Amino acid sequence: MQNSGIRVLFEGSNFERLLGGLLVTIEIAFISIIIGVVLGTIMGLLRTLNSRPLKAILRLYLEAFRIIPILVWLYVVHFGFSPLLGIDIDGEVTAILVFSLWGAAEIGDIVRGGLESLPRHQLESGKALGLGTRQLYRYILIPQAVRRMLPGAINLATRMVKTTSLVVLIGVIEVVKIGQQIIELGVIKAPTASFWVYGFIFILYFLVCYPLSRLSKRAERRWQN
Amino acid sequence: MTHPEEILLEIEGLEKSFGDRKVLEGINLQVGKGEVIVILGPSGCGKSTFLRCLNGLEPVQAGRIHYRSQDLAKPDVDFREVRQHIGMVFQNYELFPHMTVIENILLGPLKVQKRSRDEAQRQAEQLLERVGLLDRKDAYPRQLSGGQKQRIAIVRALCMNPEIMLFDEVTASLDPEMVREVLEVILGLAKQGMTMLIVTHEMGFARSVGDRIVFMDQGKICEISSPEQFFTSPSTERAQHFLDIFQYDKL
Ligand SMILES: Nc1ncnc2c1ncn2[C@@H]1O[C@H](COP(=O)(O)OP(=O)(O)OP(=O)(O)O)[C@@H](O)[C@H]1O
Ligand SMILES: [Mg+2]
Numbered sequence: 001m002q003n004s005g006i007r008v009l010f011e012g013s014n015f016e017r018l019l020g021g022l023l024v025t026i027e028i029a030f031i032s033i034i035i036g037v038v039l040g041t042i043m044g045l046l047r048t049l050n051s052r053p054l055k056a057i058l059r060l061y062l063e064a065f066r067i068i069p070i071l072v073w074l075y076v077v078h079f080g081f082s083p084l085l086g087i088d089i090d091g092e093v094t095a096i097l098v099f100s101l102w103g104a105a106e107i108g109d110i111v112r113g114g115l116e117s118l119p120r121h122q123l124e125s126g127k128a129l130g131l132g133t134r135q136l137y138r139y140i141l142i143p144q145a146v147r148r149m150l151p152g153a154i155n156l157a158t159r160m161v162k163t164t165s166l167v168v169l170i171g172v173i174e175v176v177k178i179g180q181q182i183i184e185l186g187v188i189k190a191p192t193a194s195f196w197v198y199g200f201i202f203i204l205y206f207l208v209c210y211p212l213s214r215l216s217k218r219a220e221r222r223w224q225n
Numbered sequence: 226m227t228h229p230e231e232i233l234l235e236i237e238g239l240e241k242s243f244g245d246r247k248v249l250e251g252i253n254l255q256v257g258k259g260e261v262i263v264i265l266g267p268s269g270c271g272k273s274t275f276l277r278c279l280n281g282l283e284p285v286q287a288g289r290i291h292y293r294s295q296d297l298a299k300p301d302v303d304f305r306e307v308r309q310h311i312g313m314v315f316q317n318y319e320l321f322p323h324m325t326v327i328e329n330i331l332l333g334p335l336k337v338q339k340r341s342r343d344e345a346q347r348q349a350e351q352l353l354e355r356v357g358l359l360d361r362k363d364a365y366p367r368q369l370s371g372g373q374k375q376r377i378a379i380v381r382a383l384c385m386n387p388e389i390m391l392f393d394e395v396t397a398s399l400d401p402e403m404v405r406e407v408l409e410v411i412l413g414l415a416k417q418g419m420t421m422l423i424v425t426h427e428m429g430f431a432r433s434v435g436d437r438i439v440f441m442d443q444g445k446i447c448e449i450s451s452p453e454q455f456f457t458s459p460s461t462e463r464a465q466h467f468l469d470i471f472q473y474d475k476l
Binding site for chain 1: 313314319
């Protein structure tokens with residue numbers, strides 16, 4: 001029985017399909033992270049400026065993503081805005097949109113934290129050496145800020161990869177959805193198919209996220225001061 | 226060295242306020258070439274602020290600071306240039322944690338002074354040798370003790386070939402057993418004839434390193450005298466009081 005269950009994985013193009021699904025997952029997470037980093041850096045910089053209304057708005061924006069579940073965001077954009085605006089927003093586009101905005105909120109917070117925690121003495125020590133403003137940024141502020149932010153950013157990437165499993169619910173065919181399809185077809189012949197398929201997906205997620213989590217741990221240890 | 230031939234730095238009527246609060250109220254001081262001036266005074270009297278004004282870390286409200294035919298109290302001074310000649314090490318003066326010791330030291334010579342790497346590196350290694358830390362040149366600051374860090378910080382400032390060095394309580398945050406190794410480096414500089422202004426709470430050190438003692442209180446200089454005279458019979462009551470408290474603290 002067990003044998004036939006594991007065979008489902010390799011029947012037809014099932015194996016490739018699952019990997020293809022994983023690619024969709026990674027693609028959504030990857031594109032969103034890139035957009036999130038760009039937007040988030042801008043937001044983080046804005047949040048270090050001394051503008052109260054700006055600070056309040058961006059803070060609210062962050063809280064909106066922290067408080068409201070990502071699933072609700074996906075539904076609101078996909079099932080809410082699409083008909084409202086009279087355009088059909090594709091599931092994957094919706095996913096990238098929501099994940100990018102979420103990424104921007106979180107990265108913004110990481111950037112703000114990285115910049116604000118820079119000790120004043122570092123800057124003064126640089127100034128006392130005769131460094132100019134641009135040199136201070138280039139050699140002291142930015143390298144240190146990046147080191148401080150990297151663990152948080154990698155951590156966010158891991159969370160995003162995991163959270164992409166929700167996009168099934170707005171009709172995106174990614175790795176979990178393909179797994180379900182394979183199980184539906186194979187379960188009659190092999191009742192243990194679901195164990196093997198989900199087990200395989202389990203391992204796939206692990207293979208993607210574990211290196212990321214190791215990387216962030218290493219960065220943290222290496223650069224902690 | 227009470228009457229030095231060449232005046233390097235001349236401060237006249239220096240005033241500094243933070244908001245409404247006057248912190249320096251008319252400081253006058255002449256510093257001769259090769260002279261070591263030790264500034265003493267109770268906490269909050271303006272010692273740090275005074276040193277910070279000298280290399281432009283604090284803007285001043287009035288007075289003059291003559292240095293190299295410039296007035297450093299004017300707003301349009303190019304302090305990037307000045308800071309290459311007036312080096313400063315302070316209590317919270319920090320090494321850059323993301324750079325190795327040698328990278329820390331070479332940053333200024335290479336990026337600010339645009340010197341050649343070979344030549345700067347040679348000088349850096351000589352200086353490191355002198356403070357006994359050449360073997361740590363590839364270490365990161367987190368791998369060093371407080372005393373080692375402070376010695377590296379001094380080397381970093383010296384590698385710019387400054388004409389004057391300002392030291393503000395460089396041993397204040399160190400464990401007692403590390404204070405000595407740092408003070409010895411500064412004593413060595415004094416022997417070589419480096420012009421220095423030193424703020425310290427180490428009275429024994431003040432006495433042995435200083436050519437003159439400047440005693441400040443409440444933003445003013447109360448007394449300038451030789452170390453011998455200051456520590457045996459200070460001419461002002463406030464200085465006497467300050468020394469009494471110090472002796473009491475030591476018990
Ligand atoms: N950035 C600042 N803003 C406002 N007030 C300041 C600032 N820096 C210093 N002061 C005030 O100026 C006065 C002089 O400070 P300063 O640090 O020069 O004293 P100090 O003699 O170095 O004292 P200590 O021996 O404790 O280091 C203090 O009353 C201090 O509170
Ligand atoms: Mg001070």
